Amino acid sequence: MQNEFNALEQKLGQLVQLASRLRSENHQLRQELAAALSQNRQYSDKIEGVSGRLENLLSQLPEEA
Secondary structure, three states: OHHHHHHHHHHHHHHHHHHHHHHHHHHHHHHHHHHHHHHHHHHHHHHHHHHHHHHHHHHHOOOOO
16 A cells, blocks of 8 residues: 555656746747747837838839830
């Protein structure tokens, strides 16, 4: 019976360690996701600006006859 309790205690310890590691990994992934989303918004803003400037330049080109 004592052996079963020891095995259960060991498995419970492993489960606690795994939960802690997964919680830490989840936190890291959330930070990485937030950074990626922020960078994506910056790139989208740059693309919009470049697109506007390009449309402006295209409108200034003379039309072909």
